[in-house]
Amino acid sequence: MIDFLVNGIQRRFERDPQTPLLWYLRDEVGLMGTRFGCGAGLCGCCTVHVGKDAVRSCVTPLASLNGASVTTIEGLGAKGLHPLQVAWIEHAVPQCGYCQSGQIMQAAALLASKPQPTDADIDDAMAGNLCRCGTYPRIRAAIKQAASGKKPDAAGKATPAATEAKARP
Amino acid sequence: MTVLQAKFTRRSFAFGISALTGGLVLGVKHEFADAQGRPDMPSPPRELAAWVVIQADETIVIRVARSDMGQGIFTALPMLVAEELECDWARVRPEYAPVAEHAARNRPWGNMVTTDSISVRGSHEYLRKAGAQARAMLLAEAAARWNCPVEECTAKNSVVTHAASGRTVRYGALAEGAAGRPIPGTVALKRPQDWKLIGRSIPQFDTQAKVTGQPIYAIDIRLPGMLYAAVSACPVHGGKLKSFDAQKVLSSPGVRQVLPVGDTAVAIVATSWWQAKQALEALPVTWDETSGTGFSSESIRKTLLQGLDATDVVIGQHVGDVEAALASAAKVVTADYEVPYLAHATMEPQTCTAHVTDGRAEVWAPTQNGEGTLGVVAKTLNLDPSKVVVHKCHLGGGFGRRGLSQDWAVQAVLIAKAVGQPVKMIWTRQEDITHDFYRPMVVARQTAGFDREGRLVGWKTRVCGASIFARLAPQFMRNGQDISMMNGFLKADMLYAVPNFDISYAMRNNAIPVGFWRGVNYSQNGFFRETFIDEMAHAAKQDPYRFRRQLLAQAPRSLAVLDEAARRANWGHPRTPGVHQGIAVVEFDDAVCAQVVELSVSKDGEVRVHRVVCVIDPVFVVHPDTVVAQMEGCIVQGLGAVLTGEITVKDGRIEQSNFHDCPLLRIHELPRIETYIVPSGGDPTQRWGGVGESGLPPLAPALVNAVFAATGQRIRTLPLKQHKLRPA
Numbered sequence: 013m014i015d016f017l018v019n020g021i022q023r024r025f026e027r028d029p030q031t032p033l034l035w036y037l038r039d040e041v042g043l044m045g046t047r048f049g050c051g052a053g054l055c056g057c058c059t060v061h062v063g064k065d066a067v068r069s070c071v072t073p074l075a076s077l078n079g080a081s082v083t084t085i086e087g088l089g090a091k092g093l094h095p096l097q098v099a100w101i102e103h104a105v106p107q108c109g110y111c112q113s114g115q116i117m118q119a120a121a122l123l124a125s126k127p128q129p130t131d132a133d134i135d136d137a138m139a140g141n142l143c144r145c146g147t148y149p150r151i152r153a154a155i156k157q158a159a160s161g162k163k164p165d166a167a168g169k170a171t172p173a174a175t176e177a178k179a180r181p
Numbered sequence: 182m183t184v185l186q187a188k189f190t191r192r193s194f195a196f197g198i199s200a201l202t203g204g205l206v207l208g209v210k211h212e213f214a215d216a217q218g219r220p221d222m223p224s225p226p227r228e229l230a231a232w233v234v235i236q237a238d239e240t241i242v243i244r245v246a247r248s249d250m251g252q253g254i255f256t257a258l259p260m261l262v263a264e265e266l267e268c269d270w271a272r273v274r275p276e277y278a279p280v281a282e283h284a285a286r287n288r289p290w291g292n293m294v295t296t297d298s299i300s301v302r303g304s305h306e307y308l309r310k311a312g313a314q315a316r317a318m319l320l321a322e323a324a325a326r327w328n329c330p331v332e333e334c335t336a337k338n339s340v341v342t343h344a345a346s347g348r349t350v351r352y353g354a355l356a357e358g359a360a361g362r363p364i365p366g367t368v369a370l371k372r373p374q375d376w377k378l379i380g381r382s383i384p385q386f387d388t389q390a391k392v393t394g395q396p397i398y399a400i401d402i403r404l405p406g407m408l409y410a411a412v413s414a415c416p417v418h419g420g421k422l423k424s425f426d427a428q429k430v431l432s433s434p435g436v437r438q439v440l441p442v443g444d445t446a447v448a449i450v451a452t453s454w455w456q457a458k459q460a461l462e463a464l465p466v467t468w469d470e471t472s473g474t475g476f477s478s479e480s481i482r483k484t485l486l487q488g489l490d491a492t493d494v495v496i497g498q499h500v501g502d503v504e505a506a507l508a509s510a511a512k513v514v515t516a517d518y519e520v521p522y523l524a525h526a527t528m529e530p531q532t533c534t535a536h537v538t539d540g541r542a543e544v545w546a547p548t549q550n551g552e553g554t555l556g557v558v559a560k561t562l563n564l565d566p567s568k569v570v571v572h573k574c575h576l577g578g579g580f581g582r583r584g585l586s587q588d589w590a591v592q593a594v595l596i597a598k599a600v601g602q603p604v605k606m607i608w609t610r611q612e613d614i615t616h617d618f619y620r621p622m623v624v625a626r627q628t629a630g631f632d633r634e635g636r637l638v639g640w641k642t643r644v645c646g647a648s649i650f651a652r653l654a655p656q657f658m659r660n661g662q663d664i665s666m667m668n669g670f671l672k673a674d675m676l677y678a679v680p681n682f683d684i685s686y687a688m689r690n691n692a693i694p695v696g697f698w699r700g701v702n703y704s705q706n707g708f709f710r711e712t713f714i715d716e717m718a719h720a721a722k723q724d725p726y727r728f729r730r731q732l733l734a735q736a737p738r739s740l741a742v743l744d745e746a747a748r749r750a751n752w753g754h755p756r757t758p759g760v761h762q763g764i765a766v767v768e769f770d771d772a773v774c775a776q777v778v779e780l781s782v783s784k785d786g787e788v789r790v791h792r793v794v795c796v797i798d799p800v801f802v803v804h805p806d807t808v809v810a811q812m813e814g815c816i817v818q819g820l821g822a823v824l825t826g827e828i829t830v831k832d833g834r835i836e837q838s839n840f841h842d843c844p845l846l847r848i849h850e851l852p853r854i855e856t857y858i859v860p861s862g863g864d865p866t867q868r869w870g871g872v873g874e875s876g877l878p879p880l881a882p883a884l885v886n887a888v889f890a891a892t893g894q895r896i897r898t899l900p901l902k903q904h905k906l907r908p909a
Contacts, residue, residue, distance in 0.1 A: 027434065028434060028456075031453075031455055032455060035453055035454060035455035038454075039409065039453040039454060039455070040453070042403060043394075044394070044396040044400075044401035044403070045393070045394015045395065045396070046394070047398075047400070047528075047529070047577070048400065048530065048607065049528050049529075049530070049610065050610040050839055050840055051458075051609060051610055051839075052610070052839055052840075052841070054839055054840035054841055055528065055610075055840050057528055084394070085393065085394035086393070086394050089393065093392075093393070097389075097392045097393065100388075100392040101384070101388050101389060101392060104382075104384070104385060104388060104806055104810065105388075105392070106251070106387075106388055106391035106392060107251030107252070107253070107810060107814055108250050108251030108527075108528065108529075108575070108576060108577050108578045108579075109251065109387070109388075109390075109391030109392075109397070109575070109577075110398060110527075110528040110529045110577030110578060111528045112391050112392055113394045116392060134848070135848060135849035136849075138848045138849075139847045139848055139849045140847075141848070142528065142840060142845050142847065143528070143817075143848075144526060144527060144528045144578050144580070144818070144845060145251045145528075145578065145814045145817075145818075146813050146814035146815070146816065146817025146818055146846070147810070147813070147814070148813075148817060148846075148847075148848040148851045149813050149851060149854055150810075150813070151848065152848065152851070
């Protein structure tokens with residue numbers, strides 16, 4: 013029997029304690045925002061928070077979670093959008109979007125421990141999260157914006173103003 | 182977000198996002214459409230010109246027939262309609278055109294295929310026309326009500342105005358009457374200089390859903406009574422399923438059924454996917470692997486290299502007399518090239534949910550081709566197409582994997598038929614990497630000859646590999662041959678002026694499935710061509726950019742894009758000592774893209790890519806930021822491929838299985854990417870360029886050309902990781 017919190021709600025699980033958190037969240041609770049990518053902790057799609065740490069839920073057995081507090085992408089912005097989600101929208105980060113829950117959860121754990129991350133900090137924290145669409149330039153920009161607490165200015169926007177102006181023949 | 186969760190993801194049939202997230206509605210109801218098989222079915226009320234439905238509350242629903250896999254067409258295609266509709270963009274809500282209704286109503290939404298970067302360039306005219314038709318119907322309805330000439334009415338921002346009398350009426354009040362009016366045959370379309378929406382980077386509809394974890398993908402489907410399936414196909418390509426011992430796992434927790442899937446795979450159905458996957462790993466299975474013995478990358482390479490000298494070939498383009506030119510040349514350069522198989526590795530592994538009962542089938546699919554899925558399901562189950570409903574979901578990546586290769590749909594419905602309940606099938610990553618339809622392994626032999634003044638007098642290229650059309654689309658073959666394998670060397674897309682030129686293809690098919698991979702055929706042929714052009718420039722003792730310029734004198738678009746890339750990159754003058762440049766230009770999907778790669782090579786032979794300058798001419802631009810995003814995506818995917826991407830075969834098995842041995846580019850390897858859009862414009866009834874793929878082909882050659890500049894080593898086989906580099 014494992015008792016733990018998911019997004020602030022008390023949960024109890026009484027079956028195979030080796031069940032990975034990912035499949036409990038998706039198939040039992042119906043929290044579909046945490047996504048399956050590799051099943052081996054190699055891609056980061058399934059990243060959630062256990063306490064303050066970003067973990068790969070696909071390789072986190074429920075047995076390890078007794079008494080823990082789990083936060084998923086659905087719980088991240090419980091009081092409105094998280095600053096990272098706002099920055100993600102302003103930089104139009106997502107393409108297919110499938111990996112973005114994990115990217116944002118990973119970035120949120122980074123900012124919680126390092127509110128002003130350097131490029132090297134971002135590399136270290138985010139290198140485990142794959143994006144096949146190639147949204148990395150915007151992920152980096154969005155993390156920096158969220159860390160700055162500012163709105164993006166024209167120069168910080170993903171789309172250069174020159175590009176915008178040239179777009180019409 | 183907890184509230185959203187409760188509201189949207191736990192709803193029993195939930196798969197939709199409404200007003201809260203900006204209006205993404207995927208239109209899914211768990212029911213069999215009643216409209217099936219009624220071609221005379223009247224169009225629904227408030228529907229204008231098939232593409233637009235205006236509701237009484239002023240919501241403007243715009244249908245999207247293609248599929249969004251991250252390329253942004255769920256926003257860009259409605260923009261094309263709305264440009265002419267003159268509606269209030271804030272009220273627009275995109276919706277996938279229903280696939281079953283499409284068939285029942287004689288295909289009012291045209292082609293649903295989403296490959297070949299086709300969405301904008303293949304639909305822009307009829308979508309703008311539909312918007313103009315809908316606007317004309319609304320104007321006609323208003324004029325009739327006011328009993329005034331329609332010419333006196335104007336439409337703007339979802340309001341029709343009669344200036345003379347000062348009367349106004351909103352679209353929502355007109356839609357019901359307007360829907361009953363005839364659809365005008367001819368409508369005038371705006372001139373590009375009058376566009377107000379097209380050309381603006383407005384926010385995309387589904388961004389918020391994607392950053393808040395909303396259930397918009399096929400893998401997120403939840404249905405009452407739904408079971409889960411894990412699948413394993415014979416690990417040897419060309420092999421078969423022999424037997425399995427279901428008794429060993431039938432008593433495992435949650436397991437409901439163990440069943441064969443066709444004659445090549447086995448599935449376990451359980452009450453959770455984890456249980457199904459655990460049982461599958463424990464299931465004793467015997468495969469017929471005899472066909473795999475000795476079948477490896479090495480044996481395939483041997484066959485392909487023989488094709489370089491073969492005579493059973495097809496000629497793609499033949500200019501002048503290349504053999505005579507080479508025979509009399511003062512200098513001849515010849516080189517062999519090779520690229521490996523590549524996997525798509527969509528972040529959402531292959532998945533499909535199906536419910537098959539009573540001679541009917543309903544499918545939730547991450548499909549690039551909704552009609553194709555419907556046809557495949559009907560054929561697999563031997564059902565009339567009118568008995569099949571396909572719900573299109575957003576794709577967690579496509580890149581060509583989910584277009585004509587619908588193997589996942591076949592498996593899902595075969596399993597669902599045997600089970601009789603809704604079943605969600607999900608592949609493991611290992612299954613996904615080992616059973617892809619790979620970019621083909623291809624070899625090339627290229628020869629060029631120069632006269633005494635160093636002018637190029639002859640060039641011939643032979644490519645050899647497995648045909649994608651032969652595997653997935655034999656209907657596109659011509660006389661049993663696949664011309665597309667020579668794309669990038671054909672008259673339409675090889676714009677270098679060479680007095681004597683030959684391109685030929687030797688088809689050598691085998692059991693490894695091949696398919697459409699982003700930048701189809703141009704991704705390898707662009708590498709062959711643009712790297713060999715660099716070899717030619719070197720042989721002719723000329724700068725590779727200026728060498729290209731001379732040969733492109735008659736190709737003004739390519740020349741302009743190439744020049745802009747060289748200018749933006751400050752060609753010939755990299756900013757930092759030790760940094761070297763390479764350049765390439767490829768014409769593809771009616772777009773032209775040139776890139777300059779800047780990199781350095783360390784003493785240990787480590788390559789660091791510092792900067793990629795990308796210039797793209799897509800002719801016209803609907804959503805500039807999407808074009809930038811697609812170029813970034815193409816460059817990141819291209820970098821991963823050129824640096825480390827490879828799929829290899831041993832005894833019929835794929836040797837890679839997950840992201841540890843099939844690595845993708847990671848954020849710390851990212852260079853600075855600069856994208857410049859230079860749309861050449863012109864007559865909007867003529868060609869528009871595609872942007873989903875055109876940024877990928879120049880990357881690999883520009884990169885290896887920069888490696889040559891840095892090291893003097895000519896890279897002719899990929900990936901780069903197999904080469905030991907030494908800085909010059």
